[in-house]
Amino acid sequence: MSEFTLWGLFIAVALGTFALRFSFIGLHGRLHLPPTLKRALVYVPASVLAALVLPAVSLSGPEQSFALDNLRIPAAAVAALIAWKSHNTLLTILAGMGTLWALQTLI
Known part of the structure; x- marks a missing residue:
């Protein structure tokens, strides 16, 4: 070229x-925009975030396959629970990272 x-x-x-x-x-x-499209566009940010986060959490290692021994999955579950209950972004990040670090240290 x-x-x-x-x-x-x-x-x-x-x-x-x-x-x-x-x-x-x-x-x-x-x-x-039609009202139907406006209602659908409300869900775009959440779906984009999920599309970015889910592969980073669920796929691990160089082979990029789903593994049940992936420590990021329980850490993400704890973070999701904290986010659902508290609606606090900083607390969610701290809980998820703290859980991941604790699991990595213990296992």
Whole structure:
């Protein structure tokens, strides 16, 4: 690939990224979404967070397979329980990391 083609690709990707992000910021308030779509978009942040966290918690080791001896799974369960009961982000992080460190130390 030539240097000119590579720079053209960089510029095209940058413009595409800018256009995608600007469409949400620049058109905010001007674009009217149907109520059904608005209700569905409420769940996007939670689903994106789950899609990011679940593989990091459940897949361990270089082979990237699900293992029952993965200590991150019980630590995540404790963190989820704390989050559900307390609704406190800092307490959830501390409980999850504390549980993981305690399990790693004990086992």
